[in-house]
Amino acid sequence: MSEVKDEKDVKENLEKDAKEDLEKDASKELDDVDYKEDKEATDSKDKKKKKEKKDSKTVEIENLNAEIGKLKAEIDSWKNEYLKARAELENSKKRISDQAAIERKYASQHVIGELVQPVDMLVQIVNMPASSDEVKNYQIGFQMIANQLADILKNEGLKPIEVKIGEQFDPKFMQALDVVSDETKEDGSVISIRQNGYLYKDRILRPAMVIVNKIKKAEPEKEEPIEEKEETKGE
Numbered sequence: 549m550s551e552v553k554d555e556k557d558v559k560e561n562l563e564k565d566a567k568e569d570l571e572k573d574a575s576k577e578l579d580d581v582d583y584k585e586d587k588e589a590t591d592s593k594d595k596k597k598k599k600e601k602k603d604s605k606t607v608e609i610e611n612l613n614a615e616i617g618k619l620k621a622e623i624d625s626w627k628n629e630y631l632k633a634r635a636e637l638e639n640s641k642k643r644i645s646d647q648a649a650i651e652r653k654y655a656s657q658h659v660i661g662e663l664v665q666p667v668d669m670l671v672q673i674v675n676m677p678a679s680s681d682e683v684k685n686y687q688i689g690f691q692m693i694a695n696q697l698a699d700i701l702k703n704e705g706l707k708p709i710e711v712k713i714g715e716q717f718d719p720k721f722m723q724a725l726d727v728v729s730d731e732t733k734e735d736g737s738v739i740s741i742r743q744n745g746y747l748y749k750d751r752i753l754r755p756a757m758v759i760v761n762k763i764k765k766a767e768p769e770k771e772e773p774i775e776e777k778e779e780t781k782g783e
Contacts (some may be wrong), residue, residue, distance in 0.1 A: 656704050657748050663701065664746055664754060670694045709745035711756045713738055721745060723755040727762045735763040 674691045678684035709721045714737050717724065725742055733739065738758045745756030 653749065654751065657751070657753070660701055660704055660706055660748055661753055663697070664706070667694060667697050667701065668744065670697070705749040706753070707747050709747055709752075709756050711738060711741055711745065711758060713740065717758065717760045721752065721755055722758050724760045725757050726759050728759060729764050730761050731763055733761045735761060737761045 670690055671694050674687050674694055676687075678687055711722065714734070716734075716736050717738055722738070722745065728739055730739065737760070739761050740759045741756060742759065743754075743757035746753045
């Protein structure tokens, strides 16, 4: 009886141990499954977070690139405005400099223009026939003054416009005071010079006053209309 009981106890113990081992294995498997599920969930969350973080960085980079592009466009716009303003400033400085140079070059034009007429009159007086020795002596003195004034004006840039009798009228340097018709002379030629013209450096201070020949062209004779005579018929 004792042996049967011991055998029974051993059997129960073995079954109990086996059951415990199965329970342990099942529990371990469940723990493994839970761990695996938790790990997968954690990995999924991590991947999702990483993706969200990556997407966030991508959006941030895109926004930064857009901002950089906007700033570059603004810089280019300001640069163009600066270059435009600088070019305008340089052009203004050049215009002012050129204008100042022109004003310096022709600074004496007004004064010389006012002196030309009196000097011309003085020269005419000197060249008039002297009615007496006393007048002739005065003319010699006036001649010296006229020569001195002419030299001063020449040094300042005044020079006469060369016009010769018989040459063609040039409206750039001459002004026609009158027109005559002389078939013995060339059409459009200068007949006489009434007043000398002058250049101040490269500007016309006063054109030469001249008389110009203009040959009138003969107009063709008009033909008289021929009247048709009516022929009378006999009765």
